[in-house]
Amino acid sequence: MLGFFLGKKEESRDFKTGEMNNLVESVTAESLFKAAGEAFDRDDTVKALDLYAQVIHLQPDFEKAHVMLGFLYKERGNLLKAKLHLSKAVELKADLADAWYLLGGIASLENDAETAIKNWRRSIEISPSQEHVYVELSFALYQRKQVEEAVAVVEAGLQYFPRNIGMLQHYGNYCLYLFRYAQAMGAYMRALEQNPHSVELIFNYVVCCVVLMKLDEAFEGFAQIRRLQPDYSPALVLEGALRLKLGDFEQGWKLYEHRWNTSELTGWRFVTSKPKWDGTQSLEGKTLLIASEQGYGDTIQFCRFIPQLEKFGCTVHFVVLSPLYEMMEQMSGVTQLLRETDPLPVYDYYCDLMSVPLALQVTVESIPSASGYLRSMESRVLHWRSRLEHQKRQRRVGIVWAGNPEHKNNYLRSISFAAIQQLFALDLDFTILQKEIGAVEKQELQRFDNVHFYGDEVTTFIDTAALVELMDIVVTVDTSVAHLAGAMNKPTWVLLSYHSDWRWLLNTDRSPWYDSVRLFRQQIGEPWANVVETVKLALAK
Incomplete structure (x- = not known):
């Protein structure tokens, strides 16, 4: 990349040692710079470094030599010397786009994203025709959750390089993050026109198709990926989830097994030398260990299958995450319940x-x-009945509007306090069942004498279950509380985003997993406030 940015290669081609055989020429900074460029072209970076240093010795204000020294020292990992020369270069000549680009790279290596972004912006201002800078700058902004700015940077870059695959892919990814699925699809399609066999691009395109429920295009994409790379696990898992969502459990469960080959679940995999039971081996007189996985809600939803194993004549041990241990002690069919650390x-x-x-x-x-x-x-x-004695209104509603912020899809499933608070105008007592709320939300809640938050008093799922028991109804987004309330057969209203999880199926307001659950679905492009308004009207009846 740097071989071109100073016009060094062009200059070095003019330097013909053969033409100098009969010439007596005094050594100048310019001739040394050309010789250094020749050495650099031969990949003799040691010689190049020495010659560029001689240039600086002869002419300390030779800014291009400072830039090349900065580049070479950066490549060697000597960031201190690299920064010294690059800073000197821009001090001598402020409009050196390549120096600012390299300074941005050094700041990035030093985990100083703010400085990196500032330097890369300066580089593009000086020279807008740098493909690589748009990509790196936009990605740095994306990593800092400044995604709107990242989109703007790539859009500017695409004005100069409309067919740059890297930029198109990044643009698609950023639009995907911002739920702009139509724009993301367009970007991926443009990239695929140039690279139709890129499995990653096809997969990203298919993700958009799945969200927008363009099922024919999605399944066509899955088939194309299988032809190109049959073992591409992200696509197999996504297809499995889609088939489960469509009610095709036979194919869905099989494909969903590929989840263990994705990086996302590497840390969850149960490591053992024992064989995995797949339903074909006889369990008569054997001991089967069931390992819970993923989130609390997954364990609550799927533990229902444990009692079904008794008919196979086996002993069942069940390993669960510690916070669920007390809740799972009641499960029948379990010989020994274990925590993950036991x-x-x-x-x-x-x-x-x-x-x-x-x-x-x-x-x-x-x-x-x-x-x-x-x-x-x-x-x-x-215990909780006595704590709730002060709630004297006609009905009690358990409420959850936000899930675990660490959950990968939390930005999709959670609702803002501004949207959910319209429920609190109803003459009902609301008990907040989520573990945490923000400081601003706590302040806002002081305006409502019918909304109750018990915070640190709710220490375990046993406490949450007791509160659920004392509610007339639970209103929640897609969190473990939805599964807990459903598993307790409590009337539960679940507010689902337009891109809901596979387990809630499609085109229905009921769940085959829980008889007591009613689903309120957001449509694509619909604000959460509309869904909450529908819930409010239903609660008011």
Whole structure:
């Protein structure tokens, strides 16, 4: 990249040592610079470094030599010397686009994103025709969640380089993040025109198709990816999730098994030398270990299958995350319940919890225990009943408007306080069931005497279950509370984003997993406030 930015190659081609055989020429900074460029072209960076240093010795204000020294020292990892020479270069001549670009790269390596962004912006202002700078600047902004600015940078770059695949792909990715699926699709399509066999580009295009429910295009894309790279796990998992969402559990469960080959779930994989039970091996007289996976809601939803294993004549051990241990103690069919940190007993087979439906060949019609399978603890219900005595309104509503901020899809499923607060105008008592709320929200809640938050008093799922038991209805976004309330057969209204999880299926306001759940679906482009207004009207009846 740097071989061109100073016009060095062109200059070095004019330097012919053969033409100098009969010439007596005094050594000048310019001739040394040309010789250094020749050495650089031969990849003799040691010689080039020495010659560029001689240039500076002869002519300290030779700014292009400072830039090349900065580049070479940066490549060697000597960022201090690199920065010294590059800073000197821009001090001598402020409009050196390449020096600002390199200074941006050094700042990025030093984890100083703010300075990197500032330097890259300066580089583009000086010389707008630098493809690589647009990409790096936009990505730095994206990493800082300044995604609108990242989009603007790439849009500017595409004015100069409308067919640059890297920029088109980044533009698509940023639009995808901002839910601008039509724009993202357009960018990916333009990139695919030039590189139609890029599996990553096809996959990103398919993601947009899935969100926009362009099913024919999505399945065509899946087929194309299988032809190009049959083992591309992200596509296999996405297709599995889509088939589950469409109610095709037979194919969906099989494809969903590829989740363990994705980087996203690497940390969740249960590592063992024992064979995995897939439903074909006899379990008579054997010990089966079930390992929970992913989130709390997944464990709550899928633990219903544990009692189904008794019919195979096996002993069942169940490993769960510690916060769910007390809640899971009530599960029938479990010989030994274990926390994830407990030593494991002897066992013959294992199975991941969300793989059990595949082994049991579960269909939409055969989902068990939809009428409830978990209950609250009586002692905690008694405790919380006394705490809630001050709530005297006619009905109690449990409320959750935001999930775990660390969840990858939290930005999709959570609702702003500004949108949800319209519910609080109703003459009902609202108990907040989510664990955390922001400082600003706490301040805002002081305006409502019918909204109650017990904060640190709710320490376990046993406490949450007791509160759910004492509610008349639970209104929640797609979090573990939705699954807990549904598993307790509590009337539960779940507010779903337009791109909801596969388990809530499509085109229905009911769930085959929970008889007591009613679904309120957001449409593409619809603000959450509209969905909340629908819920408000339903609550008011």
